[in-house]
Amino acid sequence: MRKLATAIAPLLLAACGGDDLATTDPWAPQSFVQIENPEWSRDAVLYQINTRHFTPEGTFAAAEQQLPRLRELGVDILWLMPIHPIGEVNRKGTLGSPYSVQDYYAVNPEFGTEEEFRSFVDAAHEQGFHVILDLVANHTAWDNQLAADHPEWYEKTWEGDFRPTPWWDWSDIIDLDWSQPGVREHVGGAMEYWVREFGIDGYRADVAGYVPVDFWETMRTRLDAIRPVFMLGEVQQTAFHRASFDATYAWDWHHTSKAIARGDGNATSLFGYYAENESLWPREAMRMTYIENHDSNAWEGTIYENYGPALEAMTALAFTGEGLPLIHNGMxxxxxxxxxxxxxDPIDWSQGDDCTYGALLADLIAFRDANPALHNGKWGARMHQVVNDQPQQLFAWVRQQDGNKVVGLFNLSGNPVTATLADGLAAGSYSEFRTGEDVTLAEGDTVSLPAWGFRLLSRSSN
Structure with missing residues (x-):
């Protein structure tokens, strides 16, 4: 009987179209990521614009005049915080939160007209930028017309009333009910509208993890059919990289780097993040390693409050380690x-007259561009640890591919360090970041760095 079953099995497979099944290896590795990252995100650096604060005028027209300066800085993708009208019911403060959206299909008159917004986008494209919009899908303003026209599209309290997102103090918004097809159609239609009619290049999705992942996957397919888009999700879960987002937040990196800066950790505190990044996250995933964004600035503190003397070292690590770097306007x-x-609260740009940190950001962007090993996601190289005898202070690594090799040496402590390189991974001849000085390293060499000092060494294939 067993021999008969064995003989019949191939016939059954063939009758059921089983040729494909017979030739598919069930143990072969399968690709988890099903989206194609746009080519222009290869070495991209994000720049976040809060239109309200970005210029003294707080308008699209005024922001457009700043594009040449951003081009000189070297950033690539401009992320505009929500551009839509802001709710008035239960508004916080005088002007309210941009994340309290009154109409997904309109422009906030505080910032200008639709034509002025279109002009900003067109000018950005002409100067080589891509533009992504902040999308708030989880909730709307209380006075969004949807609440009157479709109250069934909203989640309710146990008493049947509209409600903000549970547990948070987001009293100026009410949550949409994502089990309702109408919600998906309305928000999805708005996403398509801005891409199709204004040439938007993608979205940063606010609290993306509070919205079902299948919606994002559906929309990625639909948006890519209009034009290749870039999607950044405010979420830290691998599943959101399968078929929706190119990039997600590296909250663990941000919080760990701040803890080290204030003395609540040391260089080894980052080992867990980078181990998980390599072993758990898909190779194609871009994880946004950021020093500051609008939330951290407003609610956690400035870059100086959060990082103090560690600021430059942590910034250099954010730009050269595995990650997608972000510059928040004003940094x-x-x-x-x-x-x-x-x-x-317009940014005081005169602070930058003698700002050496701004020059560091520009130099780091140029360094990333010049070294393909540092590029984003699938295009860049993995980090490999350089073992040394002072691991609690010296965070050392190598990234290399196709003849391009970069060595990163970071003293993540408030004391000077002299460490011995225990292996030959970093051995070679290099050029020093910024100075261009020739440097040679060998196994067993010692390296010395001042408190919170860092060095970046590079070698090209040429």
Whole structure:
């Protein structure tokens, strides 16, 4: 009987179209990521614009005049915080939160007209930028017309009333009910509208993890059919990289780097993050390693409050280790102020007149561009640990591919360090970041760095 079953099995497979099954190896590795990252995101650096604060005027037209300066800085993808009208019911502060959206299909008159917004996008494209919009899908303003026209599209309290997102103090918004097809159609249609009609290049999705992942996957397919898009999700889960997002937040990196900066950790505190990044996350995933964004500036502190003397070293690590770097508007001007979130609070750009940090950001961007091993996601190289005898202070690594090799040496402590390189991974001849000085390393060499000092060494294939 067993022999008969064995003989019949191939016939059954053939009758059922089993040729494909017979030739498929069930143990062969399968690709987890099903989206294609746009080619222009290969070495991209993000720049976040809060239109309300970015210029003294707080308008699209004024922001457009700043594009040449951003081009000189070297950033690539401009992320605009929500551009839509802001709810008035239960509004926080005088002007309210941009994340309290009154109409997904309109432009906030505080920032200008639709034509002025279109002009900003067109000018950005002409100067080589790509533009992504902040999308708030989880919730709307209380006075969004949807609440009156389709109350069944919203989640309710046990008493049947509209409700904000549970547990948070987001009293100026109410949650959408994502089990309702109408919600998906309305928000998805808005996403398509801005891409199709204004040439938007993608989205940063606010609290993306609070919205079902299948919606994002559906929309990625639909948007890519219009034009190749880039999607950044405010979430830290691998599943969101399968078929929706190119990049997600590296919250663990951000929080760990701040803990080290304030003395609540040391260089080994990053081992867990980078081990997980290599072993758990897909190779194609871009994880946004950021020093500051609008939330951290408003609610956690400025770059100086959060990082102190560790700021430059941690910034260099964010730009050269595995990760997608972000510049929050004002960082390049050494902004040392917590910007008001619900009011107009224009950035004081005069702070940048003698701001060496801004020059560091520009130099790091140029360094990333010049070294393909440092590029994003699937295009860049993995980090490999350089073993040394002072691991609690010296965080050392190599990234190399196709003849390009970069060595990173970071003293993540407030004391000077002299460490011995225990293996030959970093051995070679290099050029020093910024100075161009020739440097040679060998196994067993010692390296010395001042408190919070760092060195970047590179070698090209040429």
């Amino acid at each position: 390049e001007a050494c902004n040392a102020k917590r910007l008001e979130f619900f009011e107009r």
